[in-house]
Amino acid sequence: MRILAVESSCDETSVAYLHDRKVVASKTYSQEIHSKYGGVVPEIASRAHIRKIDRLCASVFDESGLADASQLDLIAVTDGPGLAGALLVGISFSLGIHRAHGVPITGVNHLEGHIASVTIEHPEIPFPFVALVVSGGHTALYLVSDFGRYQCLGSTVDDAAGEAFDKVGKMLGFAYPAGRDIEQCARQYTDTETIRFPIARTAGPGLNFSFSGLKTAVKYHIADREDTYASDNKDLICCSFQNAVIESLIRNTRTALEKTGVGIVAVVGGVACNATLRDRMKQAFGTDVYTPSPEFCTDNAAMIGIVAHERSRRGLLRPPRMNPALQMEEALCS
Numbered sequence: 001m002r003i004l005a006v007e008s009s010c011d012e013t014s015v016a017y018l019h020d021r022k023v024v025a026s027k028t029y030s031q032e033i034h035s036k037y038g039g040v041v042p043e044i045a046s047r048a049h050i051r052k053i054d055r056l057c058a059s060v061f062d063e064s065g066l067a068d069a070s071q072l073d074l075i076a077v078t079d080g081p082g083l084a085g086a087l088l089v090g091i092s093f094s095l096g097i098h099r100a101h102g103v104p105i106t107g108v109n110h111l112e113g114h115i116a117s118v119t120i121e122h123p124e125i126p127f128p129f130v131a132l133v134v135s136g137g138h139t140a141l142y143l144v145s146d147f148g149r150y151q152c153l154g155s156t157v158d159d160a161a162g163e164a165f166d167k168v169g170k171m172l173g174f175a176y177p178a179g180r181d182i183e184q185c186a187r188q189y190t191d192t193e194t195i196r197f198p199i200a201r202t203a204g205p206g207l208n209f210s211f212s213g214l215k216t217a218v219k220y221h222i223a224d225r226e227d228t229y230a231s232d233n234k235d236l237i238c239c240s241f242q243n244a245v246i247e248s249l250i251r252n253t254r255t256a257l258e259k260t261g262v263g264i265v266a267v268v269g270g271v272a273c274n275a276t277l278r279d280r281m282k283q284a285f286g287t288d289v290y291t292p293s294p295e296f297c298t299d300n301a302a303m304i305g306i307v308a309h310e311r312s313r314r315g316l317l318r319p320p321r322m323n324p325a326l327q328m329e330e331a332l333c334s
């Protein structure tokens, strides 16, 4: 099956061509313009998608040796969750190809894409597994019984883990997105005891996360000290902050494994690029921790194409719907 996949839910414009499970070409453009605003500006993101998507698609066609879109069997496009205007660009672009060339089209849930991203390089990962989705927009744990069969075990009640990285990074003077810079600073330090930032416990039986208290704790920790404290102690603050995030992620993942009796973990989403998180997960849960390469952790179209391929095999394709708030529970609806 020849699949063109399109992802434009936030600030990455991405197009990929897949032949069955093989990612033949994958191009992603990260919109750096948002760094000067300290976060993603939705209207700017939409316009940047419009400017890039056509050329990205053309270069994917070139690299794949595709003559034109009529050679495709399916177009897969992210239809939520995400920024409304940003999603609209990818959906409209895909519908254009669908209408002009009569290629069937399907909508794909972005979070399902992140979960499936682990199978791009690890098709052998056995079901069921627990997926920890950690990105700039989402932090959640899912029990994954198969493609299309997900049970949410818990999610963040406020900020996502990546969002906390980005907001703390802003306090420390890093450009958006700050996850990688924080990780690099944190690597200069090994002391996680000098500052112990709080790790929130949320009420109720679920496995929810909370990162806004941690963000506020970092804010007051800096505000209560002299002006040069933050810049003089960046490495220490980054190390302690990152450690608090990782401990929270490991704690809830451990509970998820105990509750479900499952022994396999996938860590996916942009924050899964973090090598310290990956190492600590492996230390905690042994060799049964699967992670995608960084290019498939951050937003990318290849993961959307994989979902489409697997859903097609199971008769689970559905038309795209413009739904910025699309939740995983709705991912199965046709």
Ligand code: KG4
Pocket (backbone or CB within 6 Å): 010, 134, 135, 136, 137, 138, 161, 162, 163, 165, 166, 177, 178, 179, 180, 183, 269, 270, 271, 272, 273, 274, 275, 297, 298, 299
């Ligand atoms: O999955 P993604 O590309 O977009 C969303 O779906 O949100 O994730 C982007 C997030 C950003 O918050 C960014 O700071 C974070 O992933 N990130 C990292 C690292 N690389 C990217 N966070 C921690 N450590 C990293 N190395």
Ligand code: ZN
Pocket (backbone or CB within 6 Å): 110, 114, 135, 136, 137, 269, 270, 298, 299
């Ligand atoms: Zn994402």
